Every structure is written in C-alpha cells, then in structure tokens.
Amino acid sequence: xxxxxxxxxxxxxxxxxxxxxxxxxxxxxxxxxxxxxxxxxxxxxxxxxxxxxxxxxxxxxxxxxxxxxxxxxxxxxxxxxxxxxxxxxxxxxxxxxxxxxxxxxxxxxxxxxx
Amino acid sequence: xxxxxxxxxxxxxxxxxxxxxxxxxxxxxxxxxxxxxxxxxxxxxxxxxxxxxxxxxxxxxxxxxxxxxxxxxxxxxxxxxxxxxxxxxxxxxxxxxxxxxxxxxxxxxxxxx
Numbered sequence: 654x655x656x657x658x659x660x661x662x663x664x665x666x667x668x669x670x671x672x673x674x675x676x677x678x679x680x681x682x683x684x685x686x687x688x689x690x691x692x693x694x695x696x697x698x699x700x701x702x703x704x705x706x707x708x709x710x711x712x713x714x715x716x717x718x719x720x721x722x723x724x725x726x727x728x729x730x731x732x733x734x735x736x737x738x739x740x741x742x743x744x745x746x747x748x749x750x751x752x753x754x755x756x757x758x759x760x761x762x763x764x765x766x767x
Numbered sequence: 768x769x770x771x772x773x774x775x776x777x778x779x780x781x782x783x784x785x786x787x788x789x790x791x792x793x794x795x796x797x798x799x800x801x802x803x804x805x806x807x808x809x810x811x812x813x814x815x816x817x818x819x820x821x822x823x824x825x826x827x828x829x830x831x832x833x834x835x836x837x838x839x840x841x842x843x844x845x846x847x848x849x850x851x852x853x854x855x856x857x858x859x860x861x862x863x864x865x866x867x868x869x870x871x872x873x874x875x876x877x878x879x880x
Contacts, residue, residue, distance in 0.1 A: 657810075686868070695771075695856065695872035696811075709867060744811070754801055754860045754868050758811040 655679070657759035659745050665765045668737060674730040674762045676745030684748040686755045687720055687730050689741040696744065702728065732764075740766045769794045771871035773857045779877045780847055788842040788874045790831075790857035798859040800824075800833050800840040803870070805854045814855070852878045 658677040666672055678685050687699040698712035702722040713719070717735075722728040732739055743762045746755030774789040792798065802814040802824070815824035820835035829844045840857060857871040 688870070696858075696870035698867050698869060701867060711867065746811070754799065754813070754816065754858070756813050760810050 657745055657747050657757050659743075659759035659762050661762055662760065663763045663765075665767065666735060667767050669734055671731065671733045672735055672764065674732075674743050674764070676728045676730070676759060678726065678728070678745070678747030679749075679757055680726075682747035682749050682757070683725070684750065684755070685722060685728050686746040686748075687728070688744045688746065688755075690744060690761070691741040699730070699743075735764075735766045737766045740764055769798075769859070769861060769869055771857050771859055771869055773855075773871035773874050776854075776873075776875040777877055778874060779879065781879050782849055783846045784878075786842070786844040786847045786851070786876070788855055788857075788876070790840045790842065790871060792838050792840065792857075792859050794838075794859055794861060796861060797835075798861050800831070801858045801860070801868070802829070802831055802840070802842050803856040803858060805856070805873075807853065811856065847876070847878045849878045849880050852876055 660675045683704045685702040688696040690696050700720045701709040717733045720730045744758055746758040748756045770793045772791050799818045801816045803811045804814045805811045815826040817824040817833035820833055823832045831840050831842045833840055854873045854875045856873045858868050860868045
C-alpha cells in the first residue's frame with residue numbers, strides 16, 4: 654500500500670504477557686518514529702530510527718520496551734511483561750529524509766492490557 | 768524540559784466563525800514548529816509548518832506564525848467549515864543531534880452547520 658501500515662490494529666492481552674507491534678513504513682522512507690497516545694493525552698515520543706544510525710531511544714519509558722528496525726524498513730516494537738498502564742494507541746510514522754518531522758502516520762495499534 | 772502546551776478543548780464553533788487554537792512551547796535552541804490534524808477515523812497528517820522565527824506556515828486556509836518572542840505558534844482560520852472538525856496537534860522538532868518531535872495534547876474542534 655501507499656501509506657504506513659501497522660499491525661495488528663487491535664490487541665488485547667493479559668497483564669504480564671509480551672506483545673509485538675509491527676510497522677511497515679512507506680517504501681524509501683529513511684526515518685521511522687514510534688509514539689504512543691494514552692486516553693486524553695498527547696503523543697508521547699518513544700523511539701526514532703534514521704537509516705543506519707543508532708536509534709534515539711530516549712523516549713522509551715522502561716527497559717520492558719524495545720524496538721528494532723530490520724533492513725532499514727520494517728520495525729517491531731516489543732513490550733515485555735505488559736502492565737495495565739501500557740494500554741494506549743501505539744502510532745508509527747515515517748519520513749522520507751533525515752532530520753524531517755514525521756510526515757505520514759499509520760492508523761495505530763490499540764493495545765489493551767487486561 | 769522541552770514541551771508543547773495547547774489550549775484544552777473541545778472548541779465548538781458555528782460554520783464560518785473565526786478559529787484560534789493557542790499553542791506555546793518551551794525548548795532549548797531553535798525548534799521547528801508544526802500543526803498536525805487528525806480527522807475522524809483517519810491517521811494524523813501534517814497540516815503546516817514553520818522552521819524559523821517570523822515564518823508563517825499555511826495550508827487549506829489555516830495559518831500559524833512562529834513567534835519567538837512569545838514562544839507561540841497559534842493556529843488560525845478565518846472561516847471554518849464543518850469539514851474542519853478534527854483534533855489538532857501542535858508539535859515541535861528539536862534539531863539537536865537527534866530529531867525528536869514533541870506533541871501537545873491535542874485540541875478537538877467541532878464545527879456546527
């Protein structure tokens with residue numbers, strides 16, 4: 654497709670389980686961002702990938718959160734030992750060039766921790 | 768720390784009314800400023816941007832001017848339409864070795880016919 658694709662669109666899981674969220678950016682976009690949006694809150698920056706450079710992980714809230722980007726394209730955000738406060742919409746965005754703001758967002762993954 | 772503050776919503780206006788959504792920021796250095804919009808059922812999309820002081824970003828009848836002296840980037844539109852109903856997010860990008868974009872909490876706009 655032409656846009657940023659995220660999967661799954663919805664995920665419900667039990668507290669303590671691990672989850673993986675996937676993002677397919679727009680083809681050729683070198684920058685990729687992960688954000689999360691909790692109910693009634695703004696977007697919270699999590700992590701930023703740019704080409705082959707070391708990612709900016711400064712927004713990850715705890716060591717339970719990690720992300721990878723394989724081959725400069727698809728990215729996976731992993732949350733281990735999920736907690737109820739992890740419930741949020743996780744958004745991925747991509748941008749065609751280094752230093753650019755996120756231009757194209759996916760529809761997000763709505764994560765609910767029971 | 769670096770942050771973006773925007774007016775709380777929801778904002779409810781009648782069609783053809785004048786819109787202002789206030790946004791102020793706190794940042795070290797000289798950020799670029801943005802407005803994003805999220806229409807019902809759609810993903811976030813970039814609406815307009817300004818990269819330096821006194822720049823005016825504009826798109827779809829919306830405007831915002833980068834005011835360094837007041838650290839503001841208020842969004843305005845002279846005559847809103849029902850189709851402008853959406854959530855609007857103010858954001859900044861810090862160009863300090865990384866390119867972290869920080870968002871405000873969003874302001875929901877309802878426009879009545």
